[in-house]
Amino acid sequence: xxxxxxxxxxxxxxxxxxxxxxxxxxxxxxxxxxxxxxxxxxxxxxxxxxxxxxxxxxxxxxxxxxxxxxxxxxxxxxxxxxxxxxxxxxxxxxxxxxxxxxxxxxxxxxxxxxxxxxxxxxxxxxxxxxxxxxxxxxxxxxxxxxxxxxxxxxxxxxxxxxxxxxxxxxxxxxxxxxxxxxxxxx
Numbered sequence: 001x002x003x004x005x006x007x008x009x010x011x012x013x014x015x016x017x018x019x020x021x022x023x024x025x026x027x028x029x030x031x032x033x034x035x036x037x038x039x040x041x042x043x044x045x046x047x048x049x050x051x052x053x054x055x056x057x058x059x060x061x062x063x064x065x066x067x068x069x070x071x072x073x074x075x076x077x078x079x080x081x082x083x084x085x086x087x088x089x090x091x092x093x094x095x096x097x098x099x100x101x102x103x104x105x106x107x108x109x110x111x112x113x114x115x116x117x118x119x120x121x122x123x124x125x126x127x128x129x130x131x132x133x134x135x136x137x138x139x140x141x142x143x144x145x146x147x148x149x150x151x152x153x154x155x156x157x158x159x160x161x162x163x164x165x166x167x168x169x170x171x172x173x174x175x176x177x178x179x180x181x182x183x184x185x186x
Contacts, residue, residue, distance in 0.1 A: 003027050008048040011081035011117025015042035020060045032068060034060035043081045045117075059104070064097055067104050069112075078108045082118035087146060098149060105157050116159070122146025124161050131155075136165030 002010055018038040025031045030052040035042030041063040047055070047070070056076075057069040067080045082101055085093045108114050125143030128135045134154035139161075143151070154161055 010046040013083035013119040036063040076112040080116045084120045135161040
């Protein structure tokens with residue numbers, strides 16, 4: 001799928017793989033992952049081989065956060081894959097996740113680039129009144145508590161919720177439908 005869609009870097013979450021490894025997965029791609037047990041959580045990053053050759057550091061922070069540092073065309077790039085606690089999880093677990101993610105992002109020197117590919121398990125919602133500096137108008141449905149945490153994080157870090165800046169047909173915005181409920185990739 002990565003080859004067909006011309007994707008060079010892919011962040012994956014909820015892998016449910018146990019261990020901390022890097023391995024070639026075929027077709028010129030390398031997987032870096034971390035998971036504590038085989039039943040829940042787990043994160044990883046898949047890189048095209050040419051990107052993997054520029055790998056400088058892998059930080060396996062937790063079973064919810066992994067960060068890779070690589071150099072590409074003279075630019076230092078930090079790729080972070082993150083998996084936030086789901087809606088039903090305790091607030092303490094959610095706050096711990098955001099604290100850890102804050103620390104990881106803040107540890108990156110200002111001259112380096114940061115890209116986060118994550119499942120934040122939140123809905124930032126449609127519209128951006130009051131949040132124009134971090135998001136566009138094209139989210140889905142209403143903002144929930146977890147979505148507000150995503151927006152607050154983006155504000156703290158001077159980042160953007162990029163997928164909300166692009167107008168798309170609804171069937172292209174929705175990534176999961178079940179029982180009349182729809183979700184969009186964070």
